[in-house]
Amino acid sequence: MPQPTSGDFTKTAGWLDWYSGPSQPRFQLPAGAVDAHCHVFGPGAEFPYAPERKYTPCDASKHQLYALRDHLGFARNVVVQATCHGADNRAMVDALVHSGGKARGVATVKRSVSDAELQAMHDAGVRGVRFNFVKRLVDFTPKDELMEIAARIHRLGWHVVIYFEAVDLPELWDFFTQLPTTVVVDHMGRPDVAKGVDSAEFALFLQFMRQHPNVWSKVSCPERLSATGPHALNGEQAAYRDVVPFARKVVEEFPDRVLWGTDWPHPNLKDHMPDDGLLVDFIPHIATTPALQQKLLVDNPMRLYWPEAC
Numbered sequence: 197m198p199q200p201t202s203g204d205f206t207k208t209a210g211w212l213d214w215y216s217g218p219s220q221p222r223f224q225l226p227a228g229a230v231d232a233h234c235h236v237f238g239p240g241a242e243f244p245y246a247p248e249r250k251y252t253p254c255d256a257s258k259h260q261l262y263a264l265r266d267h268l269g270f271a272r273n274v275v276v277q278a279t280c281h282g283a284d285n286r287a288m289v290d291a292l293v294h295s296g297g298k299a300r301g302v303a304t305v306k307r308s309v310s311d312a313e314l315q316a317m318h319d320a321g322v323r324g325v326r327f328n329f330v331k332r333l334v335d336f337t338p339k340d341e342l343m344e345i346a347a348r349i350h351r352l353g354w355h356v357v358i359y360f361e362a363v364d365l366p367e368l369w370d371f372f373t374q375l376p377t378t379v380v381v382d383h384m385g386r387p388d389v390a391k392g393v394d395s396a397e398f399a400l401f402l403q404f405m406r407q408h409p410n411v412w413s414k415v416s417c418p419e420r421l422s423a424t425g426p427h428a429l430n431g432e433q434a435a436y437r438d439v440v441p442f443a444r445k446v447v448e449e450f451p452d453r454v455l456w457g458t459d460w461p462h463p464n465l466k467d468h469m470p471d472d473g474l475l476v477d478f479i480p481h482i483a484t485t486p487a488l489q490q491k492l493l494v495d496n497p498m499r500l501y502w503p504e505a506c
């Protein structure tokens with residue numbers, strides 16, 4: 197595979213490029229599996245990074261993403277707008293349009309987006325908007341603006357993806373529970389795994405899902421959440437052990453409301469870049485039966501993103 201580049205942009209200091217030459221997963225994905233959380237970055241020369249971005253990545257093009265899809269054995273992708281592109285969805289939409297129907301997307305929009313722009317994104321395959329509350333990634337957007345957007349996209353049958361850190365859930369609870377759509381939480385709401393699966397913090401997240409049947413969770417990003425590793429590198433088949441109980445708990449209690457994604461190209465990782473083949477090998481540790489794997493990787497993402505095919 198070619199090495200990652202960045203066009204004319206200078207990458208954030210210490211930036212880790214995505215892993216080239218991922219291994220062949222040992223875990224055989226079920227037919228029709230969906231990588232339900234991944235991104236494209238640029239290429240910066242074609243789709244410039246947003247002026248308001250908090251990081252400048254290496255490029256990660258649609259061609260590279262779809263090569264990875266085929267290598268790992270996924271059938272489809274859900275491409276989530278990355279914060280380095282702000283509310284300029286052109287790179288993500290371009291990826292959808294050139295996917296041959298194999299990708300759907302999640303956009304970031306502002307209140308100023310027109311109905312015609314929303315409809316054009318729908319026609320390209322966008323099925324959700326992302327609201328981001330992680331302070332290192334985005335500036336604050338007023339909640340009344342987000343609620344107005346949620347009401348508008350609800351009419352298109354879209355859902356809302358939310359990204360936040362576990363400590364912020366209490367403060368965001370009332371807003372989240374008023375959203376009129378299906379609500380999909382990125383990366384299990386980023387639990388602090390060092391606090392343990394029985395912590396009050398994770399109990400609150402489980403309560404959030406239990407009390408609100410419209411809330412789904414991505415059980416993704418062990419490489420981001422793990423404190424102890426070991427990393428998914430060098431053939432490691434037992435990676436990120438400390439994340440397993442968290443993801444397994446969510447998969448087993450809410451088997452019909454979970455999604456999984458690679459999170460390729462893994463923005464902002466600081467200490468290592470995982471081998472995506474070994475990340476796929478993480479899946480059977482958290483979805484331990486063929487029935488759970490089928491729901492996580494095929495039935496759930498298809499119901500949410502390709503309902504017309506179900």
Ligand SMILES: O=C(O)c1cc(C(=O)O)oc(=O)c1
Pocket residue numbers: 277278279280333382420459463464
């Ligand atoms: O934790 C992160 O840094 C991160 C960033 C982004 C993004 O910049 O969109 O997306 C993710 O899913 C995770």
